Amino acid sequence: MREIKGTPLTAGIFLLLTAAAVFFAGRAYLSMHRDEPVYPSAGLTEIKALSAYLPSLAGTHGDTGVYIFRGAEKGGTLLVLGGSHPNEPAGYVTASVLAENIRVLQGTVIIIPRANHSGFSHSDPQEGNPQRFVIPLPGGGAREFRLGSRLTNPIDQWPDPAVYINPAGQELSGNEVRNLNRCYPGREKGYLTERIAFAIMELIGRERVDIGLDLHESAPEYPVINAIVFHENSSELAALAALDLQAEGMEIRLEASPVNLRGLSHREWGDRAGIKAILLETPNASHGRLKGQPSSSLIVDGKDKFYARASRLGRLFVPYGEEGIPLAQRVARHLAAVEAIVRGLGDLEPAKAIAIENFPPFAEVLEKGLGAFLRAAE
Amino acid sequence: MNAMRFIYQLIVLYLTAHFLWYLVREKKAWAQASTVMVLALFLLRLFWIK
Numbered sequence: 001m002r003e004i005k006g007t008p009l010t011a012g013i014f015l016l017l018t019a020a021a022v023f024f025a026g027r028a029y030l031s032m033h034r035d036e037p038v039y040p041s042a043g044l045t046e047i048k049a050l051s052a053y054l055p056s057l058a059g060t061h062g063d064t065g066v067y068i069f070r071g072a073e074k075g076g077t078l079l080v081l082g083g084s085h086p087n088e089p090a091g092y093v094t095a096s097v098l099a100e101n102i103r104v105l106q107g108t109v110i111i112i113p114r115a116n117h118s119g120f121s122h123s124d125p126q127e128g129n130p131q132r133f134v135i136p137l138p139g140g141g142a143r144e145f146r147l148g149s150r151l152t153n154p155i156d157q158w159p160d161p162a163v164y165i166n167p168a169g170q171e172l173s174g175n176e177v178r179n180l181n182r183c184y185p186g187r188e189k190g191y192l193t194e195r196i197a198f199a200i201m202e203l204i205g206r207e208r209v210d211i212g213l214d215l216h217e218s219a220p221e222y223p224v225i226n227a228i229v230f231h232e233n234s235s236e237l238a239a240l241a242a243l244d245l246q247a248e249g250m251e252i253r254l255e256a257s258p259v260n261l262r263g264l265s266h267r268e269w270g271d272r273a274g275i276k277a278i279l280l281e282t283p284n285a286s287h288g289r290l291k292g293q294p295s296s297s298l299i300v301d302g303k304d305k306f307y308a309r310a311s312r313l314g315r316l317f318v319p320y321g322e323e324g325i326p327l328a329q330r331v332a333r334h335l336a337a338v339e340a341i342v343r344g345l346g347d348l349e350p351a352k353a354i355a356i357e358n359f360p361p362f363a364e365v366l367e368k369g370l371g372a373f374l375r376a377a378e
Numbered sequence: 379m380n381a382m383r384f385i386y387q388l389i390v391l392y393l394t395a396h397f398l399w400y401l402v403r404e405k406k407a408w409a410q411a412s413t414v415m416v417l418a419l420f421l422l423r424l425f426w427i428k
Contacts, residue, residue, distance in 0.1 A: 014414040018417055158382075159382065
């Protein structure tokens with residue numbers, strides 16, 4: 001390469017270029033800290049901050065909105081968590097769809113759409129993931145959602161230990177210290193992620209939650225998929241919900257929460273708080289190792305030729321055709337499962353029944369698309 | 379700001395200053411270009427953006 005002489009002038013030019021690059025890159029990174037709005041339905045009773053349950057979270061990126069819908073009649077209390085893993089969009093989009101549509105007639109529904117709020121402010125390194133994806137609305141316009149990371153932002157919690165011993169005593173690799181779904185039951189004065197977990201446990205206790213649902217997604221090559229993962233205290237309820245869903249033509253697996261796998265919501269909520277604890281999984285190609293180019297359309301449309309091929313070769317735990325598994329279908333599955341579980345709870349324990357109006361129906365979400373159940377920007 | 383973060387940012391600041399000093403003294407323009415590519419990452423870290 002031809003040698004060009006370096007001078008203070010060239011240094012200045014390069015510095016200016018660097019300043020511009022840092023400015024634009026920094027602006028893009030910082031834009032991930034802006035929360036996309038949630039427009040709760042008229043049935044909303046109250047919005048609280050998670051820090052109401054653990055004041056030390058106030059002013060941190062771990063604090064997040066808690067949407068409470070109380071019915072006029074007494075009944076059970078349901079907690080729905082989206083965004084425990086902010087790179088699993090069906091979980092937090094389902095939570096947002098619920099918050100924007102439901103009206104509770106009996107009992108209480110508590111929704112946390114961004115459980116690990118900090119995890120939404122960055123994306124997984126070296127994945128090439130888009131920062132956002134867009135869901136078109138039927139009347140024109142669109143709603144934008146961020147695609148975050150599985151883990152808390154290291155800007156908010158750093159450094160990771162070499163080996164992480166979680167509050168339940170399990171030894172894990174160091175970066176799991178930033179994984180909300182490994183940090184239960186949390187620590188009051190621990191790492192930020194542990195404090196988020198602790199605040200959620202406090203919420204469960206103070207709001208007298210009867211059942212907690214944690215909404216997730218997993219890669220199509222991962223065996224725990226299209227599944228209801230249940231604590232043993234919820235086995236009857238999970239089986240009833242699975243039968244209900246299968247009767248409607250939806251294939252869903254039942255997976256018992258492993259007793260020795262500690263720190264997860266479906267284990268510690270049941271063991272420590274004594275509530276019925278269930279985690280739901282849907283298949284997400286953008287989450288997996290076999291995918292092609294990551295993109296916003298891969299998240300929303302779910303089409304990926306490599307997954308379609310892997311499916312033909314019998315390498316996946318879920319059927320994956322050329323038509324893909326779109327986000328609308330994954331959200332519809334979550335919604336149907338939540339509805340079946342709520343119905344099952346009312347059948348098994350009538351005193352804890354929860355009656356919800358305007359619950360987006362599975363078939364309508366598929367037919368009209370997700371945008372029909374998200375409100376236009378106000 | 380905790381002590382760990384403070385020390386970390388002091389180290390990043392020290393290295394950033396070295397990069398800047400090297401940049402103005404370097405006699406090869408391509409070496410200067412390589413320097414600023416690394417410098418950009420250090421600046422993002424120094425300002426605690428990424």
